[in-house]
Amino acid sequence: MDWVLFALIAIPVGAVLVFMLIPSRYPQLVRNVAVVSGFAMFVLSVLVFVKYEFGGGSGLRFDLQLDWLENVAFLGENGITYHLAVDGISAPMVLLTGIVIFAGVFISWNIDYRNKDYFVLLFLLVSGVFGVFLSLDLFFLFFFYEVAVLPMYLLIAVWGASSHFGTFTRTKEYAAMKLVLYLVGGSVLIFIGIIATFMEAGQGTFDLPVLGAVTYDENFQKAVFPLFALGFGILAGLWPFHTWSPDGHVAAPTAVSMLHAGVLMKLGAFGILRVAITLFPEGAEFWAPVLMTLGVTGALYGAVSAMAQRDLKYMVGYSSVSHMGFVLMGLATLTTIGVNGAVLQMFAHGVMTALMFAMVGAVYDQAHVRDMTLFGGLAQKTPRLAAFFAIAGLSSLGLPGLAGFVAEFHIFVGTFRAGYEWAGVLGILAAAITATYILRMLAMAFFGPFNERWAGLKEMRLGEQFGGALLIVFIVFMGVWPAPFIDRISESVEFILRV
Amino acid sequence: MELNLDWSLLTPEYILAGGAGMVVLLDLFWGRLRKDQLAYVAAAVALASALTALIWVNDDTNFANLIDIDNYTALFRVFFGLIGVFACLASARFVKDRLLHAGEYYGLILLSVLGANLMAAASELLTAYISLELLSFSLYVLTSYAKFDLRSNEGGLKYMLLGAFSSAIFLYGIGMIYGVSGSTRFSEIAASLSGDTAGFDMAMFLGLVLIIAGLGFKVAAVPFHMWTPDAYEGAPLPITALISALGKAAGFALFLKLFGQAFIPLVDDWRVFIAVLSAMTMALGNLVAIQQRNIKRLLAYSSIGQVGFLMMGIAALTPENADAASALVLHLVGYVISNLAVFVAIIIYYNWTGKEEISDFAGAAERAPYLALALSIGFFSLSGMPLFAGFATKFILFQAAAEQGLLWLSSIAVFFSFVSLYYYLIVIKEMYLGKPAEPTRFPTPWLEYGALTLLVAGVFLIGLYPQPVFDIVEEGAVAMMAVAEAAGTVTAPP
Numbered sequence: 001m002d003w004v005l006f007a008l009i010a011i012p013v014g015a016v017l018v019f020m021l022i023p024s025r026y027p028q029l030v031r032n033v034a035v036v037s038g039f040a041m042f043v044l045s046v047l048v049f050v051k052y053e054f055g056g057g058s059g060l061r062f063d064l065q066l067d068w069l070e071n072v073a074f075l076g077e078n079g080i081t082y083h084l085a086v087d088g089i090s091a092p093m094v095l096l097t098g099i100v101i102f103a104g105v106f107i108s109w110n111i112d113y114r115n116k117d118y119f120v121l122l123f124l125l126v127s128g129v130f131g132v133f134l135s136l137d138l139f140f141l142f143f144f145y146e147v148a149v150l151p152m153y154l155l156i157a158v159w160g161a162s163s164h165f166g167t168f169t170r171t172k173e174y175a176a177m178k179l180v181l182y183l184v185g186g187s188v189l190i191f192i193g194i195i196a197t198f199m200e201a202g203q204g205t206f207d208l209p210v211l212g213a214v215t216y217d218e219n220f221q222k223a224v225f226p227l228f229a230l231g232f233g234i235l236a237g238l239w240p241f242h243t244w245s246p247d248g249h250v251a252a253p254t255a256v257s258m259l260h261a262g263v264l265m266k267l268g269a270f271g272i273l274r275v276a277i278t279l280f281p282e283g284a285e286f287w288a289p290v291l292m293t294l295g296v297t298g299a300l301y302g303a304v305s306a307m308a309q310r311d312l313k314y315m316v317g318y319s320s321v322s323h324m325g326f327v328l329m330g331l332a333t334l335t336t337i338g339v340n341g342a343v344l345q346m347f348a349h350g351v352m353t354a355l356m357f358a359m360v361g362a363v364y365d366q367a368h369v370r371d372m373t374l375f376g377g378l379a380q381k382t383p384r385l386a387a388f389f390a391i392a393g394l395s396s397l398g399l400p401g402l403a404g405f406v407a408e409f410h411i412f413v414g415t416f417r418a419g420y421e422w423a424g425v426l427g428i429l430a431a432a433i434t435a436t437y438i439l440r441m442l443a444m445a446f447f448g449p450f451n452e453r454w455a456g457l458k459e460m461r462l463g464e465q466f467g468g469a470l471l472i473v474f475i476v477f478m479g480v481w482p483a484p485f486i487d488r489i490s491e492s493v494e495f496i497l498r499v
Numbered sequence: 500m501e502l503n504l505d506w507s508l509l510t511p512e513y514i515l516a517g518g519a520g521m522v523v524l525l526d527l528f529w530g531r532l533r534k535d536q537l538a539y540v541a542a543a544v545a546l547a548s549a550l551t552a553l554i555w556v557n558d559d560t561n562f563a564n565l566i567d568i569d570n571y572t573a574l575f576r577v578f579f580g581l582i583g584v585f586a587c588l589a590s591a592r593f594v595k596d597r598l599l600h601a602g603e604y605y606g607l608i609l610l611s612v613l614g615a616n617l618m619a620a621a622s623e624l625l626t627a628y629i630s631l632e633l634l635s636f637s638l639y640v641l642t643s644y645a646k647f648d649l650r651s652n653e654g655g656l657k658y659m660l661l662g663a664f665s666s667a668i669f670l671y672g673i674g675m676i677y678g679v680s681g682s683t684r685f686s687e688i689a690a691s692l693s694g695d696t697a698g699f700d701m702a703m704f705l706g707l708v709l710i711i712a713g714l715g716f717k718v719a720a721v722p723f724h725m726w727t728p729d730a731y732e733g734a735p736l737p738i739t740a741l742i743s744a745l746g747k748a749a750g751f752a753l754f755l756k757l758f759g760q761a762f763i764p765l766v767d768d769w770r771v772f773i774a775v776l777s778a779m780t781m782a783l784g785n786l787v788a789i790q791q792r793n794i795k796r797l798l799a800y801s802s803i804g805q806v807g808f809l810m811m812g813i814a815a816l817t818p819e820n821a822d823a824a825s826a827l828v829l830h831l832v833g834y835v836i837s838n839l840a841v842f843v844a845i846i847i848y849y850n851w852t853g854k855e856e857i858s859d860f861a862g863a864a865e866r867a868p869y870l871a872l873a874l875s876i877g878f879f880s881l882s883g884m885p886l887f888a889g890f891a892t893k894f895i896l897f898q899a900a901a902e903q904g905l906l907w908l909s910s911i912a913v914f915f916s917f918v919s920l921y922y923y924l925i926v927i928k929e930m931y932l933g934k935p936a937e938p939t940r941f942p943t944p945w946l947e948y949g950a951l952t953l954l955v956a957g958v959f960l961i962g963l964y965p966q967p968v969f970d971i972v973e974e975g976a977v978a979m980m981a982v983a984e985a986a987g988t989v990t991a992p993p
Binding site: 139142143144146147150153154157158173177180181184185187188191192195196198199 | 879884885894901906909913916920931932
């Protein structure tokens with residue numbers, strides 16, 4: 001089965017090569033290739049999730065290790081290997097990526113401007129995302145991390161949209177540059193951390209299981225943990241380094257926002273868990289209160305900021321910051337239930353925020369404005385769009401029966417159990433604010449008296465409906481039957497936390 | 500001591516020297532020969548010298564105790580020969596359209612390759628100095644080759660004056676070293692430095708500082724970098740490429756050999772010195788590059804920044820192993836390939852438009868998609884992004900520096916790699932987001948695109964699977980470091 005892991009990265013890369021060979025006068029062919037490879041990735045990611053075998057231990061499955069660079073210079077026999085595997089945490093993340101990219105292909109259907117280049121970059125990004133989730137070698141983890149960040153610049157700058165606020169304009173170029181600089185800036189810290197860890201371990205390898213078996217000096221752990229936590233944290237929207245995220249997500253084209261808020265931000269949280277917490281448990285313990293404080297602050301700050309937005313997309317962008325704050329809270333608890341909740345929230349937020357961005361995109365494509373006060377009663381004209389948006393919103397505010405509830409419940413229980421009562425209270429407050437802004441937005445834009453200006457509005461395209469429905473299936477699935485997720489996640493979390 | 504006077508060892512150099520003369524004569528006596536055909540002849544000569552150099556792979560001998568013929572030499576002979584090939588091919592159209600006296604132009608390129616070869620091969624200071632001068636003089640003349648362009652003359656003059664100055668400093672340093680150690684041979688200098696009587700010697704230290712300053716000028720390390728922007732901007736574009744590829748690579752081949760062989764016993768004394776220079780160089784180069792509006796000046800400052808990274812490899816040298824040396828050479832190879840890809844792309848663009856401001860690249864992605872893609876790949880590689888050569892080679896180089904207790908330097912280097920991404924992105928932004936001056940596509944120059952494709956393939960090869968290149972490079976580095984070992988100055992690793 002380890003070929004699946006190889007294929008998950010090879011398919012998007014192969015698709016990139018195929019796109020490049022297709023002459024740009026065949027845009028439809030490009031779309032067809034994108035759908036086929038998107039479907040293949042979706043099927044394989046479901047396969048990885050379903051075929052995951054329980055059996056304790058490290059939780060690593062489908063281990064695949066290929067030589068890359070060895071016996072050179074400072075590297076030992078196992079120097080750098082192309083080492084792929086899934087564990088209980090990456091399995092749901094891989095599934096999430098498969099879902100979002102498959103849905104994203106349909107959402108990107110009507111991109112006409114240089115759609116070939118667009119899909120080249122989009123699939124390159126996806127190969128990076130899969131690579132990070134699957135890599136067990138620090139070198140390749142970092143490698144793919146950068147591969148995932150790099151295409152964002154052009155995707156936003158070329159296919160994105162600037163936002164006009166009357167008095168000033170947030171250009172897409174600005175947003176793209178800000179996003180890339182923040183994220184690559186974070187990766188500087190990660191790079192330094194990797195070099196330091198490699199030397200401290202003295203194993204001559206970047207293999208994570210080997211590095212994980214080493215016990216590091218306590219002071220070293222305390223020094224290096226923040227490098228990784230902050231470096232990956234920037235991508236996870238860690239407050240106060242989150243400001244790239246609303247700007248970047250708003251400026252990006254719809255499918256890229258979906259992937260970025262839905263999946264890429266999870267890479268950051270995943271990196272904290274996979275590298276920082278796994279390798280440096282004592283460092284994590286030392287820094288957990290700080291991480292908790294920043295997480296809660298982010299959750300509250302994001303929620304309050306979302307409250308203040310009139311622009312639909314900015315609201316979703318800030319709500320992402322808020323929800324990623326919950327994820328960081330969950331990680332900072334360092335308890336099984338809390339970290340479980342964090343991973344659940346990564347998945348839940350991934351699908352629901354992707355759905356929200358897709359729906360915002362569907363509205364914007366027709367209306368060309370995103371100011372919610374200009375809308376009103378859209379549900380009469382576009383009932384499905386309104387319903388989809390409502391489901392995403394309700395999941396976001398933690399309605400039982402949908403994905404968000406399961407995740408947030410775990411996180412709050414974990415927060416209280418770990419002794420951060422104050423943080424738990426503030427977190428619940430943030431969730432309450434979430435409910436306010438989501439319901440207010442639904443009331444303003446989709447319900448209430450119909451605004452005649454939008455009489456010409458049509459229902460979503462079929463592709464958008466399909467993509468949205470796919471995401472909803474998983475929101476509901478996780479909401480009513482979270483066991484398959486929790487079983488997989490807790491197995492690996494227990495191993496990482498050495499419970 | 501018996502001297503080995505096997506003249507055949509220098510065949511690749513004969514080919515280059517003969518080829519240089521032949522190209523000049525061809526131009527002189529065969530009037531019907533087109534200028535670009537001369538470029539192909541010169542490229543063939545450079546290629547022939549590179550291929551001939553393969554005969555001495557895994558050989559370990561020397562010529563008259565002056566010139567080492569080992570894997571290090573073989574590696575650089577091939578490498579420099581190939582740089583020469585690309586420099587000639589990239590010049591073909593440019594020279595045909597814009598310059599006079601093509602024969603001498605290509606002759607000088609071949610002579611500069613010859614000088615570079617001998618710099619890597621030299622095993623004693625005076626030979627090294629003479630070959631350095633051969634390279635430098637060829638480049639001075641080539642820099643001012645656009646006779647009727649004021650900037651070219653200015654750049655050439657500045658380059659020559661500062662170059663002559665630095666040569667004098669270098670020569671003075673050689674004198675000091677000779678005075679202290681009693682020899683100009685690298686291995687004997689090393690032996691005298693590590694003998695029982697050796698200690699900290701002021702004259703030795705001064706000599707070392709002078710040599711670092713002299714070489715610092717040649718490779719454009721801060722604070723000896725002032726000539727670079729003007730020379731880069733003034734020189735005809737292919738010559739800018741040649742300075743930044745061949746000049747830099749040859750400079751570092753000699754830098755590495757001097758410090759890896761002759762001065763390695765004093766490594767603890769000069770490590771911090773080089774490390775600080777390296778940090779200053781990468782800081783200044785990368786920060787000043789941000790403000791540039793001219794693509795040549797941008798590349799000049801970015802190449803200064805790159806010198807800072809390369810110097811890390813010198814600072815990380817250790818008598819115990821050849822790690823840092825191989826990491827440095829690997830990065831050098833990766834850097835030169837990426838840099839050549841960038842320059843070839845810019846030369847092609849210049850051939851079409853005759854413009855060199857960054858704003859002139861607006862809309863290049865629509866008028867020449869392949870060119871814009873290749874240029875972006877080169878830039879991303881230079882800034883150390885994954886998939887491309889720069890990422891793998893920098894990773895190894897930074898790690899090698901960290902191994903020698905220079906984690907602080909590696910951290911600074913990582914930070915400035917990140918800064919460099921910013922100004923490369925500015926150019927990429929122009930190409931992909933700017934509005935083209937005209938909507939028409941450019942015609943496809945097949946030859947140049949072929950050369951570009953080869954370079955881009957090299958960038959990907961090193962970026963995705965560096966093992967084979969690393970193995971080759973390591974052979975060279977080990978051979979180079981082995982000399983110091985054989986001189987009894989260094990104990991072999993257990």
